[in-house]
Amino acid sequence: MRKKTSLTIVERAMVLVPEFKDRALKLEHQVVLRGQSASTLNNYIRCIALFVIHFEKLPEHVIEDEINEYLVALARDPNAPSRSSFKHMVYGLRYYYRLLGMNKKAIALPSLKQDTKLPVVLNRQELKMLFSAPTLLKHRIILTLIYSAGLRGQEVINLKISDIDFERMVIHIRQSKYKKDRIVPLSSAMVIGLKKYLSAENSLVWLFNGKEPDGRYSVKGLSWVMRENLKKTSIAKSINLHSLRHSYATHLLEQGLNIVTLRDLLGHADISTTMIYLHVAQCQHITPHSPLDTLYGKALHKQA
Known part of the structure; x- marks a missing residue:
């Protein structure tokens, strides 16, 4: 007996909104042409698919207020381990809108601050x-x-x-x-x-x-x-x-x-x-000095 295979998130979005299949293909072509990684493509398409499933329509047909409400809910989601889901959604939507030439919608999305965490280093x-x-x-x-x-x-x-x-x-x-x-x-x-x-x-x-x-x-x-x-x-x-x-x-x-x-x-x-x-590097600090002081050796001879 053949086992039933469950649909992926992207496939579910395509079933719900058939036009999404064309958009996903266009997105895939653009990522390949730009030489970006497969993981980048998968992140973008998956985020947009979740968006499509939520609204049951393509992102270009969703008004700004609805988008903001959705993003606020995503940012506040207590089940999310971090803000990464929110960030990936914003990046994915921005890429999607720019791909369709909808720069105003892309600009209207929240700007994201870069993480300032320093890397952890082993001694x-x-x-x-x-x-x-x-x-x-x-x-x-x-x-x-x-x-x-x-x-x-x-x-x-x-x-x-x-x-x-x-x-x-x-x-x-x-x-x-x-x-x-x-x-x-x-x-x-x-x-x-x-x-x-x-x-x-x-x-x-x-x-x-x-x-x-x-x-x-x-x-x-x-x-x-x-x-x-x-x-x-x-x-x-x-x-x-x-x-x-x-x-x-x-x-x-x-x-x-x-x-x-x-x-x-x-x-x-x-x-x-x-x-x-x-x-993070513990580099040896050099006392501020003039390069002239070392031009002729370690120290200059005093002039009369």
Whole structure:
């Protein structure tokens, strides 16, 4: 007997308002043409689908007062774990209206303040504790590699064996966020562990084999590795997998790396994103002085 499959939120919206199917397709094409990620597309379409289901009509047919009432209710929802649902809805609707050339409706939506939370960073002792926690070599390699190269979760699962260049001591990260390639240094401390791991694994293409349909590891799997091994430590900070990337960036700044080079290593499109780490890095303070004082050495000779 065939099991009944429940409709997704997007499918329900299409059944309720058939015209939404055309809008969703148009939205998908625009996201692809702009080179934005699949997760961005899914977030936008899902939010707009929820909006369509609520009003039982397309967003362009909903008046401003009704939109504001809906958004206020969403922002005040006690069941929402954070304001993320509200924010995603505003971003999705703004994108939708601009796509249809309805800029007035897009501008009328509430403006959103950027979060000012500083990234949580692990200190060196905490990192050593975390890296010694895994019993499986694979898990230890995953965690240390992320920190050693400042990788995003998606970048880790996309790494192929051929992207690790042991001779040139670099890692080639391909088509990451913003559809950009970049090269980052391969830590000499990682080489022994990586070679030992590769000799024990039967990897043919992907650096980390997993249960995804194409044989890759999953980002959820990476997060699980982080969570489970974190439990074995005494680290009390509220951290996640991305905290390893934050720690990488902060520690490089503290070791004297300039902000422009760090931006390139992290693959940021805008240097303002990288500058958040200046607020958490404990960099050595230099006493204000005139550059003339050091032009001819440590100090100037007094003139008569």
